[in-house]
Amino acid sequence: MDRFIRGIFWIAGYLLLVSVPLLILFVERTPPGRGFAPDFNVALAFSATAMMGMMFFLTARSRSIGNSIGIDIIYYYHRRIALAAYVFVLIHILIALFVNRAFAADIINSTLPLGIRFGVVALLLLTVLVISSVWRKQLRIPYEIWRLWHIILAISVISFSLMHIFSVAYYAGSSNELFLWCSLALFWFATTVWTRLIKPLLRRRHPYEVVEIRAEAGNAWTLALKPLGHGGIRFKPGQFAWLTIGQSLFTLDEHPFSISSSACEHERVEFTIKELGDFTSEISNITPGVTAYVDGPHGSFSTDQHDAPQYFFFVGGIGITPVMSILRTMADRLDQRQLLLIYGCKTLEDMTFREELKTLSGQLNLTIVEVPEHPPDGWSGESGFIDDKILRRYLPDYRSGAKYFLCGPGPMKTAIEIGLHRQRVPLENIYTELFDFV
Ligand SMILES: Cc1cc2nc3c(=O)[nH]c(=O)nc-3n(C[C@H](O)[C@H](O)[C@H](O)COP(=O)(O)OP(=O)(O)OC[C@H]3O[C@@H](n4cnc5c(N)ncnc54)[C@H](O)[C@@H]3O)c2cc1C
Incomplete structure (x- = not known):
């Protein structure tokens, strides 16, 4: 199946699964004494829970989804969707306080019913999850510790949210409703068990x-x-x-x-x-x-997945690694398509694979432009950062159907994307690999 169609298929599947709980609101009869505001509030909470639950699926490293959408894009949306779900939860609480004034008194008097307490715990844990993820680097939380707690917190948030939904039992009391919620919960937790336990066990057979x-x-x-x-x-x-x-x-x-x-x-x-x-x-x-x-x-950062008559690579520092695999493979396949590599680095001594790249340029139809940030004395080549002007100097005029691959630090990526945009390169022909998508 074409990568684009597969992408659409997965996005449609995701939206369907996220909206399943909302179907309950349309299909089931409205309980007596409830109106638009309480039902809208339930819809917000259901959506937030489904969006959070589906995170287990999104981050399960499915190769099919990753290769069609791009794993960095999945993580990008993982962060955005999590923030949207958090906002939904906050609005849910504000509406609940507004619609049911008794809640405020219950909070002050510490007489909240158990079901609501589950919701409060879910909110507090979700707040810790969001803060520790958004400001992980600023809070100097080591990645491995953050990752462990991220998983524990995520499972806890979903568990307490479900306990809240089941205890409050608005649109979650009938056998149909319970069946639907239990199926969804089972799917989310099964995905986690598959990713964290079964997949590693299967990998044991391939050391x-x-x-x-x-x-x-x-x-x-x-x-x-x-x-x-x-x-x-x-x-x-x-x-x-x-x-x-x-x-x-x-x-x-x-x-x-x-x-x-x-x-x-x-x-x-x-x-x-x-x-x-x-x-x-x-x-x-x-x-x-x-x-x-x-x-x-x-990942989908591969020339094999994006066939073209010409390829242009823009890399910074250790971002050379995927391109090195591409160039070595092309040399092994005796591929003679036109290639351009613009390689930014701190100094020429820092340039990983510099010697081998020179050898490869003799075997392939490859032009290499080295761009050291700090060039040695007497250097007559390009220097500084890769920018619009460098792109204009080296990109050939005839580039019909060419594909562009970028791998490097964020600021370099932005500068090159702007440069390519000015050169009227269609966005769909630019492929990016980010080494710090988490
Ligand atoms: C798709 C992809 C390809 C990469 N390819 C290369 C490569 O070829 N060569 C190379 O040197 N580096 C590569 N990296 C970067 C590499 O993964 C990180 O530098 C490395 O994980 C840092 O780990 P650390 O414990 O030494 O450093 P830390 O100081 O613990 O981490 C530095 C940063 O790296 C990221 N990171 C750390 N651990 C992980 C993890 N388990 N999963 C995701 N991100 C993490 C986090 O953003 C963290 O803040 C790649 C990253 C990605 C996402």
Whole structure:
């Protein structure tokens, strides 16, 4: 199925599942004594719960959804939808206080019924979830700790929300209503069990062994893995995988990395990892022989998924890794399509794969433009940041049907997107990989 149609299919499926609880409001008879405001308020709460519940499905790393919509876009909407659900919950509480003045007195006198208390707990936990996610970096919460608590909080919020809905029992008391809510809840929790327990268990049957750790320029290390007793992963060049090294399969210390080796090579898969935080700084200490697990391939940042007569790549720093896989694969396939790589980095010494890229430019129809932020004395090439002017100088005039791949830090991505927009490049021909989508 075409990627666009699959994307539409998944979005339609998502909207349908989110709106299922609202159907109850239309189908079931309005309980006596209720009017528009209370029913609208129930609709808000039902929508918020369904939107939050569907997060388990959205973040289950489904390859089909990820490859059709893009995993970074899924996470982008995950954040936006969560905020929208939070706003719905806040409005729900304001309307409840307005419609039922007794609530305010109950809160002050601490005489809230149990069902409402469940709702209050859900709200408090959701507030912690939202604050810790939106301001994780500012609050300096280590990623792994945040991730563990994110999962625990998310499951708790949904559990307390459902307990609130079942105890208050407006449109959730009849057998039909209960069946619908229980089916939805089962689906959400089954997705979590599948992602967090069953999938890691299945991965146990496909272990890898670390066979080499190689130092690269730019404070990076290439980690080579060999499949143990299986055929390895079949990936498209440019895709990424979640990597777990030498630990329990149920660890939350798994990290996404683009595969940097050629997709034509199946006996060995390589990741090139820049030292950044606690996990990546330990890569150099790994000894060959250690077991690793690979969850992938994921993503749609691949020339194999977007066929074109010409490709233009714009990368910054370690963003070279997916493009390296693409170029190595093209060299293995003797592909002679026109390629341009504009590669930004701090200094030329920092440029990961600089020597190999020169060799590849001799084998491929590839032009490389190096853009060091701090060029050496006497450097006559481009320097500074990749911008509109550099794009205009190097993009050929004839670019019909060309595809553009961007992988680098946020500000570089924005500058290049603006530049490409000015060059009238259609948005649908630009593909982006973000290394910090979480
Ligand atoms: C699709 C994708 C492909 C990537 N490819 C590469 C690559 O080829 N080479 C490379 O060096 N880096 C790559 N990264 C970035 C890499 O995942 C992070 O640098 C690494 O996880 C940082 O972990 P840390 O514990 O060392 O640093 P920390 O200081 O713990 O984390 C730094 C930041 O990295 C992100 N991060 C950390 N852990 C995770 C995780 N488990 N899942 C998602 N994000 C996380 C968070 O935004 C965090 O704030 C890629 C990221 C993504 C999303």
